[in-house]
Amino acid sequence: xxxxxxxxxxxxxxxxxxxLFGTHVFLTLRTRVIQRYVFKGIxxxxxxxxxxxxxxxxxxxxxxxxxxxxxxxxxxxxxxxxASGGPGAVFWVWLTGCFGMAxxxxxxxxxxxxRVRGKDGGLIGGPMYALERGLKQKWLGILFALFAGCACxxxxxxxxxxxxxxxxxxxxxxxxxxTGVVLTILTGIVIIGGVKSIARxxxxxxxxxxxxxxxxxxxxxxxxxxFVWPAVKTIVTSAFTPRAAGGGFVGATVMMAIxxxxxxxxxxxxxxLGSAPIVDAAAATRNSVRQGLIAMTGVFWDTIIVCALTGLxxxxxxxxxxxxxxxxxxGALSSAAFASIPVVGPIVLTVGLIxxxxxxxxxxxxxxxRCWVYLCGQKAIMPFRxxxxxxxxxxxxxTLDAVWGIADILNACMAFPxxxxxxxxxxxxxxxxxxxxxxxxxxxWSDDEIPVVDK
Numbered sequence: 001x002x003x004x005x006x007x008x009x010x011x012x013x014x015x016x017x018x019x020l021f022g023t024h025v026f027l028t029l030r031t032r033v034i035q036r037y038v039f040k041g042i043x044x045x046x047x048x049x050x051x052x053x054x055x056x057x058x059x060x061x062x063x064x065x066x067x068x069x070x071x072x073x074x075x076x077x078x079x080x081x082x083a084s085g086g087p088g089a090v091f092w093v094w095l096t097g098c099f100g101m102a103x104x105x106x107x108x109x110x111x112x113x114x115r116v117r118g119k120d121g122g123l124i125g126g127p128m129y130a131l132e133r134g135l136k137q138k139w140l141g142i143l144f145a146l147f148a149g150c151a152c153x154x155x156x157x158x159x160x161x162x163x164x165x166x167x168x169x170x171x172x173x174x175x176x177x178x179t180g181v182v183l184t185i186l187t188g189i190v191i192i193g194g195v196k197s198i199a200r201x202x203x204x205x206x207x208x209x210x211x212x213x214x215x216x217x218x219x220x221x222x223x224x225x226x227f228v229w230p231a232v233k234t235i236v237t238s239a240f241t242p243r244a245a246g247g248g249f250v251g252a253t254v255m256m257a258i259x260x261x262x263x264x265x266x267x268x269x270x271x272x273l274g275s276a277p278i279v280d281a282a283a284a285t286r287n288s289v290r291q292g293l294i295a296m297t298g299v300f301w302d303t304i305i306v307c308a309l310t311g312l313x314x315x316x317x318x319x320x321x322x323x324x325x326x327x328x329x330x331g332a333l334s335s336a337a338f339a340s341i342p343v344v345g346p347i348v349l350t351v352g353l354i355x356x357x358x359x360x361x362x363x364x365x366x367x368x369x370r371c372w373v374y375l376c377g378q379k380a381i382m383p384f385r386x387x388x389x390x391x392x393x394x395x396x397x398x399t400l401d402a403v404w405g406i407a408d409i410l411n412a413c414m415a416f417p418x419x420x421x422x423x424x425x426x427x428x429x430x431x432x433x434x435x436x437x438x439x440x441x442x443x444x445w446s447d448d449e450i451p452v453v454d455k
Contacts, residue, residue: 007409070209106292164183
């Protein structure tokens, strides 16, 4: 763990923070603040384009991406940020999301622009193809696929299964082995059908789990109403001034708040990570900008709404019960904060965490599969699905403290080549935006040829 922590400190040091947040700001400026079109993106996401062809609908791609991004990071990740960086970290999580929408938009545009068609007829894309076909740097594409292909077993699978089994055991007293078997069977049934099966499940699961969690958080905030505004002020002031230990919070510097806020922000919304565009490439869309706007809304829902509500619930609960919540970190802080609200709190946390974690397992299964197809071809699909399904059980019954740290490191390793693609191809993102959005040609059809590859 000491070695892992040391590596984390390097990969999530000032260079990564500046590169990640700088890319978000750079693309925000280059796209003339594309975030102002977020509600247009929401409208597009719920308006099916029946004329466009693809493996999944635009909303199906968004739901699958949200399934992968709205995970334990939205609950445990925010709690970890608060415990390590103080309440000010919540502000930086939120701000990362605000600017990160521009990167998510750009990622989806590149995914559509440079996607290819596999020999099985399916649409394939993501940062590896943008790096290979757009920047002509295949070696970077291979690196991204390798990092993501390994990361999916940790961040997207083992850690999520472990979170579910631990929560079910603590809440209902069910053995992790029983939970692991049930999870493994359910996961295998869904992912064996590929992206279409995953998207169908996610289209139903994501609206339910997000809606349930949001309503639950609002109820808790109503019960905590006397501490909500003080929580807002604490979050904002702590983002720019060092905070001494006390009042239920640990001491934290501004740099700690920034570091853990941005790192947790990426972990929760994955803007700049390069994972979500893998499924965006399979979307039925007539042009890249339409899917870019739809994809951008994923960060809005994940961070601007869900993470912000989680942060307010946690900080207001700490202010309300400083003695009982002082010194707690991560999952323990989440459990104690939600449990401090009778009846409603534990139910919201348990159901939310189970749904969030399982949906992440489903979404990341497709990300990992596409990366291994890029590296090894179609022959990798079935072995990957079998191994991925078995890892669900392994993760459910093992202690995975080190895996969380390794997942954090792999996140950074994935982000580097993806951010290079975003910066190097920013001119393409701007050109596509001008061609369709700024020219009022959102219904226009792309004339890009989709090549067929032997994969």
